[in-house]
Amino acid sequence: MNNGSNAALYSFLIYTVAVFLLAIWSERYSKGKEFVGEYFLGSRGFGVWAFALTFAATNASGGSFMGFPALIYTHGWTLAFWIAGFMMLPLMSMGLLGKRLNQVARRCDAVTIPEILGARFGSPAVALTATGLLVFFMFFYLLAQFKAGGKILSTLLSDEPSFQSIASTVASWTQSIPWINQASGDYLVCLVLFSTAVIVYVVYGGFRAVVWTDVMQGIVMFVGVLGMLALALSQVGGLRQATEKMAVMTPPEFAQAVLSFPDASLPEVALPKGTWIRQADHAYRTAESTRLSGVAPSDPIKLLVITTPDEIQSIESDSIAESVQVQIKETTRYQFGAGKPGVYVSNPGPSLHSDVGFLAIGTAISFFIFWPFGATGQPANMVRLMAFKDSRTLRVSIVTVAIYYAVIYLALIVIFCCGRVLLPGMEIDPDRTMPDLAGKLTSTAGVPWLAGLLVAAPFAAVMSSVDSFLLLVSSSVVRDIYQKQINHDASESTLKRLSHLVTVTVGVLAVLLVVNPPMFLQDLIVFASGGLAACFLMPIVLSLYWGRMTAAGTIAGMLGGTIMHVVLTGWGYVQHGEFRAYEFLGLNPFIWDLVTSSIAAVLVAKSGPIDRAKYDEYFG
Numbered sequence: 267m268n269n270g271s272n273a274a275l276y277s278f279l280i281y282t283v284a285v286f287l288l289a290i291w292s293e294r295y296s297k298g299k300e301f302v303g304e305y306f307l308g309s310r311g312f313g314v315w316a317f318a319l320t321f322a323a324t325n326a327s328g329g330s331f332m333g334f335p336a337l338i339y340t341h342g343w344t345l346a347f348w349i350a351g352f353m354m355l356p357l358m359s360m361g362l363l364g365k366r367l368n369q370v371a372r373r374c375d376a377v378t379i380p381e382i383l384g385a386r387f388g389s390p391a392v393a394l395t396a397t398g399l400l401v402f403f404m405f406f407y408l409l410a411q412f413k414a415g416g417k418i419l420s421t422l423l424s425d426e427p428s429f430q431s432i433a434s435t436v437a438s439w440t441q442s443i444p445w446i447n448q449a450s451g452d453y454l455v456c457l458v459l460f461s462t463a464v465i466v467y468v469v470y471g472g473f474r475a476v477v478w479t480d481v482m483q484g485i486v487m488f489v490g491v492l493g494m495l496a497l498a499l500s501q502v503g504g505l506r507q508a509t510e511k512m513a514v515m516t517p518p519e520f521a522q523a524v525l526s527f528p529d530a531s532l533p534e535v536a537l538p539k540g541t542w543i544r545q546a547d548h549a550y551r552t553a554e555s556t557r558l559s560g561v562a563p564s565d566p567i568k569l570l571v572i573t574t575p576d577e578i579q580s581i582e583s584d585s586i587a588e589s590v591q592v593q594i595k596e597t598t599r600y601q602f603g604a605g606k607p608g609v610y611v612s613n614p615g616p617s618l619h620s621d622v623g624f625l626a627i628g629t630a631i632s633f634f635i636f637w638p639f640g641a642t643g644q645p646a647n648m649v650r651l652m653a654f655k656d657s658r659t660l661r662v663s664i665v666t667v668a669i670y671y672a673v674i675y676l677a678l679i680v681i682f683c684c685g686r687v688l689l690p691g692m693e694i695d696p697d698r699t700m701p702d703l704a705g706k707l708t709s710t711a712g713v714p715w716l717a718g719l720l721v722a723a724p725f726a727a728v729m730s731s732v733d734s735f736l737l738l739v740s741s742s743v744v745r746d747i748y749q750k751q752i753n754h755d756a757s758e759s760t761l762k763r764l765s766h767l768v769t770v771t772v773g774v775l776a777v778l779l780v781v782n783p784p785m786f787l788q789d790l791i792v793f794a795s796g797g798l799a800a801c802f803l804m805p806i807v808l809s810l811y812w813g814r815m816t817a818a819g820t821i822a823g824m825l826g827g828t829i830m831h832v833v834l835t836g837w838g839y840v841q842h843g844e845f846r847a848y849e850f851l852g853l854n855p856f857i858w859d860l861v862t863s864s865i866a867a868v869l870v871a872k873s874g875p876i877d878r879a880k881y882d883e884y885f886g
Contacts, residue, residue, distance in 0.1 A: 276715070276718065279718075280718075281486065281718070281719065282463065284482065285463075285467060285479050285482070285483075286463075286466075286467055288478045288479050288482065291478075313654075313655055313659055314658075314659050314662045314663055314666065315481060316477055316478070316481055317650065317653065317654040317655075317659055317660075317663050318662070318663035318666040318667050318670070319480055319481040319484035319485070319670075320477045320480035320481060320484070320650055321356075321360075321647065321650050321663065321667055322484050322666075322667045322670045322671065323480040323481075323483050323484040323487065324480065324646050324647065324650065325355065325641055325644075325647065325671075326484075326487060326671075326674060330674070330675075330678070331414075331487070331678075331700055331728070332414040332417065332418070332697050332700055332728070333410070333414070333697065333791055334349065334675075334678060335678060335681070335682045335685070335699050335700045335703075336692075336696035336697050336699050336700075337696075338678065338679055338682035338683060338685075338686075339682050339685055339686050339689075339692055339693075339696060339699045340616075340693060340696055341610075341615035341616060341617070341624040341625070342512060342609065342610030342611060342612075342615050342616070342683065342686065343509075343512075343610065343611050343612070343615075343679070343683060344612070344613045344614055344615035344623075344624060344625045345615070345625075345679055346676075346679050347613060347625060347630045347633075347634075348625055348630065348633050349633075349637070349675050349679070350633075350634055351633060351634035351635065351636065351637035351638050352637040352638070352641070352671060352675060353668060353671055353672050353675070354637070354638040355637060355638045355641045355642070355667075355671065356663070356664045356665075356667040356668045356671070357638075357664060357668065358638040358639060358641070358642045359638070359641055359642040359647050359651070360651065360660055360663060360664045360667070361664060362642060362807070363642060363648065363651055363806065363807070363810070364651045364654070364660045365657060365660060366810045366811065367382070367648060367651045367652060367806075367810060368651055368652055368654060368660075370382060370386065370810060370884065371652040373884075374386070376652070377652070377741060377745055378397075378649070378738075378741050378742050378745050378746055379396060379400065379645045379648050379649065379742075379802065379806070380392075380393040380394070380396035380397040380400060380742055380746040381393060381745055381746055381750065382652075382806075382809075383396050383805070383806070383809060383820060384396075384746070384750070386809050386810075386880065386884060387809075387816065387817035387820065387877065387880060388817075388877065388879075388880055389817035389820075390750070390751060391817065391821065392817045392820050392821055393746050393750065393751075394746070394747070394751065395821050395824055395825070396742075396746075396801075396802070396824060397742045397743070397746045397747060399801045399802075399824055399828055400645055400738070400739070400742050400798070400801075400802075401739055401742060401743065402797075403794050403797040403798045403801065404645075404735050404738060404739050404794070404798070405739075405772075405775075405776060405779075405794075406790050406793055406794035406797070407735050407790070407791070407794040407795070407798075408732065408735050408736070408739075408772070408773075408776040408780075409776055409779055409780040409790055410780075410790035410791050410794065411728050411732040411735065412457060412460065412461055412732065412776050412777055412780045413457075413697070413780050413790075414697065414728045415456075415457070415460035415461070415464070415728045415732065416453050416456040416457035416460055416780075417453070417456075417697050417698055417701065418456075418460075418700075418701050418721055418728065419456035419459055419460055420452045420453055420455075420456040423452070423456065424452065429452070429455070430452070432451075432455055433450070433451035433452040433454075433455050434451055435451070436451040436454050436455055437450065437451030437454070438451075440454065446778075446781050449781045449782060454781070457777055457780065457781070458777065460728075461773055461774075461776070461777045464732045464736070464773070465736065465769060465770055465773040467479070468732075468736050468737055468769055469765075469766045469769050469770065477653075484670070486719070487674065488670065488673070488674065489719075490719060491673075491674055491677045491678060491681070492673075492677065493716065493719070494677075494681050494703070494704060494707060495677045495680060495681050497707040497708070497710075497711055498680070498681045498684035498685065498688070498703075498707060499680070499684060500711075501684075501688060501707060501710055501711070502684040502687050502688055505680060505684075508683055508684045508686075508687050509611055509683070511576065511687045512610040512611050512683060512686055512687060513607060513608050513610070513611045514574065514576060514607045514608075515574045515576075515577065515607065515609075515610050515686070516573045516574050516603070516604070516605050516606060516607055516609070517573065517599075517600040517603050517604055517609065517616040517618075518570050518571055518572050518573055518691070518693055519570075519571040519573060519597050519598065519599050519600075519604070520553075520568065520569070520570060520571070520597070520598040520618075520693075521550075521568070521569045521570075521571050521594050521595070521596060521597045521598070522566050522567070522568060522569070522594075522595045522596040522597075523550070523566065523567065523569045523592050523593055523594045523595055524563040524564050524565070524566055524567075524593050524595065525537070525543075525556060525558055525563065525564040525567065525590050525591065525592055525593075526558065526562065526563040526564065526590070526591050526593070527558055527589055527590065527591070528589065528591055534557065534558065534559040535557070535558055536555065536556075536557050536558075537552055537555060537556050537557070537558065537590070538552070538555045539552055539553065539554050539555045539694065539695075540552060540691075540694060540695075542581055542582065542583055542691070543583055543590050543592055544578075544581055544582060544583035545583075545591075545592060547575075547578060548571070548572075548578065548592075549571075549572040549577070549578040549581040550569045550570065550571055550572070550592055551569065551570040551572070551691040551694055552567060552568075552569060552570075552694075553567070553568035553569060553570055553694040553695075554567050554568050558590065563593070566595060568694075569592070569594075570691055570693055570694050571594075571597065572690060572691065573605070577690045580690070581690060581691075598618075600616050600617060600618050601617055601618060601619060601620055601621045602614070602616055602617040602620060602621055602622060602623040602624075603615070603616030603617065603623070604616075609623075610683075610686065613625060613627075613630070614626050614627075614629075614630075628849070628851070628853050629849060629853070629854060631853075632849075632853045632854030632856065632857055633854055635854070635856070635857065636796070636799075636854050636856045636857075639799065639803060639856075639860065640795050640796055640799035640803075640856055641795065641799070642799070642803060643798060643799030643800070643801075643802045643803030643804075643806070644795060644798050644799065644802075645738055645798060645802060646735060646738050648802075648806065649738060649741075681703070682699065682700075682703070685699060685703040688703070688706060688707075689702060689703050689706055700721075701721050704717050704721050705717045705721075736769050736772060736773060737769070739768070739769075739772050740765050740768040740769040740772065741765075743768045744761060744764050744765045744768055748761075748764060749761060792847075793831075793835060793847070796831055796847070796854075796855065796856045796859065797828060797831045797832070797859075799827075799856065799859070799860075800827030800828060800830065800831045800856065800859030800860060800862075800863055801824045801827050801828045801831075801863070802824065803827075803860065803863070804823050804827065804860060804863045804864045804867055805819075805820045805823040805824050805863070805867055808820070808823070808867055808868075808871070812871075813876070813881050813884070813885040814871060814872070814876055815867070815871050815876075816870070816871045816874050816875075816876055816877070817877075818870050818871070818874050819866075819867045819868065819869075819870040819871025819872075819874070820867065820871075821870075822866040822867055822869075822870035822871075823863045823864070823866050823867025823870075824863070825866070826862045826863045826865070826866030826867070827859045827860065827862055827863030827866075829862075830855075830858055830859045830862040830863075831847070831855065831856075831859045834847040834848050834850065834855040834858065834859070835847040835848075835855070838855075
């Protein structure tokens with residue numbers, strides 16, 4: 267590893283050490299306090315900055331800093347329409363639910379969303395149903411975040427010889443293990459390192475550690491994004507220059523090809539994934555690794571074929587690939603945008619799988635609804651709404667988070683449109699666009715040590731989401747299943763040990779499942795966030811504000827939204843052959859999930875009697 271790479275790694279390690287110091291401080295601060303309320307909610311005492319930044323950082327997850335940049339890079343400026351509704355999230359989530367949810371949680375001394383629902387109706391069935399659905403969807407969210415963490419670390423460590431040696435050893439050890447042997451050794455090592463770090467500090471510090479690391483991570487994200495914005499604009503020559511270059515670009519093609527040497531005397535070489543091959547007016551990038559020996563052709567491998575003349579001229583072949591001959595066997599073009607200049611700077615954007623483009627008008631409108639309403643229905647956000655100190659904290663935080671999101675997401679769109687020009691060929695692994703671009707920007711600027719801090723921005727986003735989700739799942743299992751249903755008189759020490767055990771178990775299971783994740787991390791984010799909102803949004807809103815709501819109606823609303831979400835996702839998989847939901851009538855499936863949940867909840871609630879005692883308790 268060169269000195270610049272060492273500097274980037276060291277600066278990143280300093281940031282990671284700071285995270286653990288905050289966890290240690292939080293654990294010491296929490297000593298002597300009641301375990302459940304402190305460990306899962308930080309004793310409900312957070313002020314404006316702690317509350318606003320933990321809320322912002324939890325939502326700005328690995329999807330925002332890994333999946334979202336991948337989509338910007340792949341589809342262009344149309345992602346501005348796709349994300350626009352997210353700016354309304356603070357007003358919707360905090361304004362609609364914040365004060366009432368906080369009041370109800372304090373009244374029934376609840377620390378989890380299932381516990382609030384169970385207490386509101388005096389129904390263990392409601393709490394258990396909510397817990398089961400929460401754990402199910404949260405698992406998919408955790409998969410996305412763990413994948414993002416592994417990708418970030420693999421970028422930082424990619425040039426370290428000792429790391430490559432360890433990765434090769436791990437790959438050889440896992441060759442005979444089904445499922446695990448499908449992942450590369452470097453990704454496996456980084457996945458284990460990342461998951462171990464997050465699990466340890468969540469287990470040690472609890473909710474207070476999560477909140478204070480979120481505060482630090484929120485600041486790191488904000489500063490890191492602004493730093494990347496300045497570097498990207500300066501190196502591309504300004505926003506106008508970037509847009510003009512994007513306007514002449516055409517989408518790449520995906521190919522199956524065999525590679526060979528023209529001369530049998532050339533030595534055997536290994537071509538890693540990402541190797542550039544330039545031949546006359548053609549440029550290719552390997553999407554998987556292969557080995558070449560003499561004139562014997564390689565096994566068929568996946569290649570990315572660059573189609574924009576200006577891009578082709580700017581690409582230089584890697585030294586080990588200068589003599590490689592490419593024979594294309596099969597080519598896959600974009601269904602929308604293939605060969606058409608201008609698709610990256612206009613709506614609906616290019617699409618590999620859809621003949622109407624990435625963002626048809628109905629889909630754009632659906633996402634404008636999906637982001638604010640979908641995020642409002644996320645239990646991780648609701649838990650934070652249970653932890654703020656007073657009404658002033660809530661009001662100021664709404665404005666603070668809205669400004670924070672507006673700056674962050676506009677900057678990300680500009681950065682990765684510039685990245686489309688500066689860093690060609692990232693379609694082979696789109697979720698690595700953020701860390702790879704950070705490395706390129708800083709090395710070109712002559713400040714490679716800054717890459718560690720810039721990469722810390724997406725890493726901070728991932729960690730702030732993983733810690734929140736791990737804590738949310740463990741609190742649901744420990745509080746809502748064990749303490750409420752199995753052992754009402756469990757001691758503080760028992761609850762503490764069980765909380766730690768559940769956190770570790772959930773983390774390990776998530777790591778095993780994310781060994782082979784979908785190509786786009788954002789697919790997991792959309793499925794999980796849509797499912798959680800479909801399950802919880804309307805039942806929570808109706809339970810808080812509609813006195814006529816019943817336990818049966820709440821269960822019907824949760825199950826109705828969940829079933830519709832799973833059915834549309836399964837239908838979409840059959841239709842498209844990939845992990846994305848079917849868009850009935852061109853609308854995002856979340857619309858239909860919400861409609862189904864609402865109708866099921868209201869019809870079932872109206873068909874049965876209400877609990878008069880509970881009505882008087884919460885609405886009297």
